[in-house]
Structures are given as C-alpha cells and as structure tokens.
Amino acid sequence: MSVPDRLAERLAQEEELLRQAFPNATIDAEALVVALRDHPLPAGWSHADTDVLFAIPANYPAGQPDNICARPDLTLAGGATPGNSQGVQQHAGRSWLQFSYHIDPNDWHPHVDPVQGSNLADYLAGALSRFEEAS
Structure with a gap:
C-alpha cells in the first residue's frame, strides 16, 4: 500500500469522527484540507460566522496539522487586523x-x-479556540 493510499484510508477513518464532533466539517482528501462551514463567532469579530480551514500534512498522522484559516475579510469588529494573523494564503x-x-x-x-x-x-x-475571543 503506498503512502497516499494509507493516508486516504486514514482520512476515511477519521471523517466519521470529525462529522460527529462537527457536523458541518468535511475532509477533502484531494486538497488535503479540513473545512468547517459557518462556524459561529462570538462578539468582537467583523462577521457573525466564518468558514474555517486547515491543511492536513502529507505525512499525517505522524505529522500534525499547523495553523488555521478563516474567511479572508475577517477583522476585529473595529476593523483592526486580528493578532497572530499571517496574511491571506491560498488553500x-x-x-x-x-x-x-x-x-x-x-x-x-x-x-x-x-x-x-x-x-x-x-x-x-483546539484550533477553534483561537476564535473564542476577538483579539
């Protein structure tokens, strides 16, 4: 079994776990990303909700995911750039x-x-905790 086949098998195993915890979440095994639609945001953000995404490393599960992404126009309620943001990326x-x-x-x-x-x-x-307080 090749590494990509092993990874695809692992992602298939995890999809049900992910959907149990987050019904709006999906795994895109081709793009190697997890996407969560319409995640509600607390007060202090420029929008009431956002789609969320993170990349799955090619060596997953030995390699752990890193970073989390949100809609590109997300700011703090006053228009300021959120802390720890790393700019707009393509995924x-x-x-x-x-x-x-x-x-x-x-x-x-x-x-x-x-x-x-x-x-x-x-x-x-864990990554969604980044959005619990607008900062």
Whole structure:
C-alpha cells in the first residue's frame, strides 16, 4: 500500500469522527484540507460566522496539522487586523486569512486507531479556540 493510499484510508477513518464532533466539517482528501462551514463567532469579530480551514500534512498522522484559516475579510469588529494573523494564503482554490495556531509536538499522540490518539477532530476543536475571543 503506498503512502497516499494509507493516508486516504486514514482520512476515511477519521471523517466519521470529525462529522460527529462537527457536523458541518468535511475532509477533502484531494486538497488535503479540513473545512468547517459557518462556524459561529462570538462578539468582537467583523462577521457573525466564518468558514474555517486547515491543511492536513502529507505525512499525517505522524505529522500534525499547523495553523488555521478563516474567511479572508475577517477583522476585529473595529476593523483592526486580528493578532497572530499571517496574511491571506491560498488553500484548496480559495483565499483564506491564516492564523498562527500550533500544538506542542509533545502533545500530539497519533495512534493506529484514530479514536485512541490525536486526530483531526481534536486539532479542529483546539484550533477553534483561537476564535473564542476577538483579539
């Protein structure tokens, strides 16, 4: 089994876990991204909701995801640029405002069974904390 086949199999295993935690989330195995539609944002942002995306590394699950993206026109309510934003990036054929979000490598524990180790749903849950306070 080639590495891409192994990765595709892993992503298929994780899709159900992801959908259980985030019904609006999808995995695009071709573009290697996870997308979450219409994530509600708390007060303090320029929009009430945003689509969210993060890239899946080609060496996943050994390699952990890094950074999270939101709609490119997202600002703080007053129009200021959010902290830790890294500018507009292209992913899966769209423009996204990328935010710095990292997991300490010592906290990433993949397992052959995605339920028993670190997985995409866990990463998304942590990454969404970036939007809990507008800053």
